[in-house]
Amino acid sequence: IAKLFDTNGDGKADLTGCNPGWGCEGAINHQLAAYELTNTVTHNQGNYAAMMADTISRYKEGKPVFYYTWTPYWVSNELKPGKDVVWLQVPFSALPG
Numbered sequence: 001i002a003k004l005f006d007t008n009g010d011g012k013a014d015l016t017g018c019n020p021g022w023g024c025e026g027a028i029n030h031q032l033a034a035y036e037l038t039n040t041v042t043h044n045q046g047n048y049a050a051m052m053a054d055t056i057s058r059y060k061e062g063k064p065v066f067y068y069t070w071t072p073y074w075v076s077n078e079l080k081p082g083k084d085v086v087w088l089q090v091p092f093s094a095l096p097g
Contacts, residue, residue: 002040005066007058010042016055016067017043026096028068034094059084 005013015032018024025045032038044051052067056078059065065085069075079085 004064007063012039013041013066015041015043016051016065017045018048018068020045022048024068024070030096031090031094035090 002011002013005015007014015028017028025043028043032041032043052069052075055065055067056075059079065079067075081087
């Protein structure tokens with residue numbers, strides 16, 4: 001699965017994450033550690049709106065995308081869960097705090 005979402009060729013899945021310092025940064029990093037995914041997933045951070053614009057463009061080109069989002073938020077209007085994308089299910093709850 002990591003190979004499917006590896007956009008830069010390093011062998012790890014590239015997860016479009018969120019801005020450094022946002023609350024979701026801690027949640028993503030905590031969950032990657034809790035699910036033992038730090039060796040297979042890279043949490044890409046930066047300007048979320050710009051990264052999501054790139055993610056949506058890649059989706060429209062038919063490329064696989066792997067990203068973090070929340071609802072309600074505009075991203076789910078562009079990439080509709082259950083139609084365009086699939087929400088990943090987790091084996092157990094791993095929220096920080």
